[in-house]
Amino acid sequence: MSDAGLQAAQDKMRGAGVAPAAIEVFTHYYRQLEEGATGLIREDSIRPLLDPPRLEEVDVPEEVCREALGHTAVIKLNGGLGTSMGMDRAKSLLPVRDARTFLDVIVEQVRAARARYGVRLPLVTMNSFRTRVDTLAALSSYPDLPVAGLPLDFLQNSEPKLRADDLTPVTWPADPALEWCPPGHGDLYTAIWASGVLDALLDAGFRYASTSNSDNLGAAPDARIAGWFAASGAPYAAELCRRTAADRKGGHLAVRCADGRLILRDTAQTAPEDMGYFTDTEQHPYFHTNNLWFDLRALRAELAARRGVLGLPLIRNEKTVDPADPTSPRVVQIESAMGAAIEVFEGATAIVVPRARFLPVKTTTDLLVLRSDAYALGADATPRLAVGEAPLVELDRAYFTTIGAFDRRFPAGPPSLRGATSLSVHGDWTFGAGVVVRGDVSLPDEGGPRSVPDGAILSG
Numbered sequence: 001m002s003d004a005g006l007q008a009a010q011d012k013m014r015g016a017g018v019a020p021a022a023i024e025v026f027t028h029y030y031r032q033l034e035e036g037a038t039g040l041i042r043e044d045s046i047r048p049l050l051d052p053p054r055l056e057e058v059d060v061p062e063e064v065c066r067e068a069l070g071h072t073a074v075i076k077l078n079g080g081l082g083t084s085m086g087m088d089r090a091k092s093l094l095p096v097r098d099a100r101t102f103l104d105v106i107v108e109q110v111r112a113a114r115a116r117y118g119v120r121l122p123l124v125t126m127n128s129f130r131t132r133v134d135t136l137a138a139l140s141s142y143p144d145l146p147v148a149g150l151p152l153d154f155l156q157n158s159e160p161k162l163r164a165d166d167l168t169p170v171t172w173p174a175d176p177a178l179e180w181c182p183p184g185h186g187d188l189y190t191a192i193w194a195s196g197v198l199d200a201l202l203d204a205g206f207r208y209a210s211t212s213n214s215d216n217l218g219a220a221p222d223a224r225i226a227g228w229f230a231a232s233g234a235p236y237a238a239e240l241c242r243r244t245a246a247d248r249k250g251g252h253l254a255v256r257c258a259d260g261r262l263i264l265r266d267t268a269q270t271a272p273e274d275m276g277y278f279t280d281t282e283q284h285p286y287f288h289t290n291n292l293w294f295d296l297r298a299l300r301a302e303l304a305a306r307r308g309v310l311g312l313p314l315i316r317n318e319k320t321v322d323p324a325d326p327t328s329p330r331v332v333q334i335e336s337a338m339g340a341a342i343e344v345f346e347g348a349t350a351i352v353v354p355r356a357r358f359l360p361v362k363t364t365t366d367l368l369v370l371r372s373d374a375y376a377l378g379a380d381a382t383p384r385l386a387v388g389e390a391p392l393v394e395l396d397r398a399y400f401t402t403i404g405a406f407d408r409r410f411p412a413g414p415p416s417l418r419g420a421t422s423l424s425v426h427g428d429w430t431f432g433a434g435v436v437v438r439g440d441v442s443l444p445d446e447g448g449p450r451s452v453p454d455g456a457i458l459s460g
Contacts, residue, residue: 005168006030009160012169016180019194021308022157026183028309029334033167039314041265043274046254048284049262052240054352058228065227070119071207072226073296074110075192076214077185077338078103078135079128079156083323085364086402090131092214093138094403096361096370097377103138105217107145108381113221116380121221122147122206124197125214126188128156149204154195159183161321164330172321172328179321185290186312186336193303202296209299211338212291217370218359219291220382226293228351235298236348238264238339239291241358248279250287251339253350262348264288264339268315286350288339289358302344310344312336359383364406365395372417391420391437396445399428415458423458432456 006027013023082091092102100108110123123145127135132153139145139152146152158180160169172178183190188211192198201209208229212219219239229237238253251266270278277283302310315335322328342348361367369375374390375383400406412433417423420437427445432454441458443450452458 005162005166006034009162009169012160013158016158018157018159019190021194022159022183022187022190024307025187025190025309026159026334028311029314029336030162030167032314033162033316033332033334037314037316039269039316040271041254041263041269041313042271043277045258046256046263046265049253049255049286049350052253052286052350052352055225055228055354058224058351060224060227060231064231065223066117066119068208068226068230069113069117069121069221069223071205071230072119072221073122073124073150073201073206073209074221075188075209075211076106076123076125077188077211078125078153078214079131079182079185080213080215081128081130082403084362084401085367085406086404090127090134092131093134094367096217096367097383101138102214102217102361103135105377105381105383106214107139107142109217109220110145112380113223117223120147122150122201122204123152124150124201125153126156126191127153128182129158147204150200151197154191154197156182156191157187157194159334161319161331161333164318164332167332170321170329170331175322181333182335184315184317184335185338186310186340188338189299189303189310189341190308193300193308198296198300198303202300207296209294209296210291211294212289213360215362216289216291216358216360217383218357219289220357220380222357225351225353229293232349234345234347234349235295236342236345237293238262238342238348238350239289239293239353239357240286240350241289241353241355243281243285243287245281247287248281251290251337252278252284252287253342254284256343261343261346262350263313263343264337266315266337268317269313286352289353290339291353291357292339292341294341294345298345310341312338312340312344356382356384364400364403365393367406368395368410368414369393369417372414374417374420387418391417392422393417394422394424396426396428400425412454415452 080091317333320328376386409430415435422440424442428449434455436457438459
């Protein structure tokens with residue numbers, strides 16, 4: 001390893017027009033890689049976060065909530081392509097309720113909050129080069145959406161994948177696009193600053209940002225959280241939920257012993273010998289939802305003081321240059337998590353929110369439940385359970401993983417899950433129209449394609 005690898009990577013980024021601030025951040029992490037940094041956070045260096053405030057116990061006057069939301073901008077991370085579900089376009093353009101996409105529902109949520117509270121509430125998306133065109137085309141059908149002086153998006157940065165053996169930029173002539181990767185969603189701060197959107201928001205009179213993933217429709221604009229955050233005076237806050245057995249692999253907040261600051265620890269930052277502590281839902285009882293709030297002025301001040309490099313903890317992600325080809329060269333992707341910025345801001349805090357604010361769709365199983373009648377969209381376009389508890393659903397990965405395969409097996413839409421406790425589908429099953437699932441249902445793999453007929457009631 002030498003300066004030659006860094007120089008080659010910097011030259012490649014400049015040639016591609018990557019923002020100078022992003023190159024500075026990349027350089028910061030490259031030096032850490034050269035020094036052998038792993039980004040691991042040891043269990044003995046932290047202590048659990050045990051008693052954060054709870055939204056249900058917060059009492060903020062209505063006028064404070066309205067005022068705070070009036071100075072808030074909604075930022076959605078929208079760079080994902082849904083490749084794990086076989087997609088090659090913006091995941092947010094996937095239909096999720098009737099013919100409405102994630103993006104359509106997000107717009108409805110913003111419009112509903114504007115109407116209820118009489119606020120401007122801008123929506124700004126952070127896109128990648130591969131999601132920008134389709135996203136802006138979809139948003140163009142909402143002429144009332146833009147707020148004067150503000151764009152509808154800014155671009156996430158790109159960086160070279162590095163060969164794992166010598167940290168030089170990898171070359172892959174078969175598909176040069178695979179030589180590049182996003183820097184993780186921690187790039188949010190660099191991208192919003194370098195794009196000028198941070199200054200534009202401040203110039204337009206906005207003080208706070210509510211940030212979340214576009215595939216999490218539970219994270220709708222919330223005046224109560226905005227009011228709590230503004231009243232707290234904190235520069236930064238994270239939304240947390242109580243962990244269950246299903247959340248054992250999710251990132252969590254902890255208190256760093258060295259200085260008492262809140263920090264985020266993800267799976268990739270946990271040593272194998274510490275995984276037992278990481279997955280212990282009593283040891284670390286709250287998971288990080290990736291719904292964040294930050295003070296735009298505080299962010300601007302920190303970026304200026306640090307010359308654009310917040311210094312978020314490194315995540316060293318090792319893969320193959322072609323994810324679909326395990327024999328292709330091993331590469332290192334330098335990443336960071338946006339939630340890790342909690343350790344940057346003195347006085348940062350967190351709040352426990354209802355589980356309803358965490359509804360990410362990462363698999364077709366998640367999508368089936370959200371599309372079904374187990375959920376209903378309220379007047380504010382926020383999905384809410386129509387039953388006491390969401391059913392547990394398991395779909396055979398051999399037949400339901402990709403959107404194309406999934407839609408072919410539910411040609412008439414999802415079955416009714418309102419009366420279901422669980423549904424396990426093993427094998428190649430296609431569902432007819434009007435199917436109803438009640439109680440606990442398991443369909444076995446019978447060795448070939450099978451069909452559930454129209455109007456069938458599956459029970460027990």
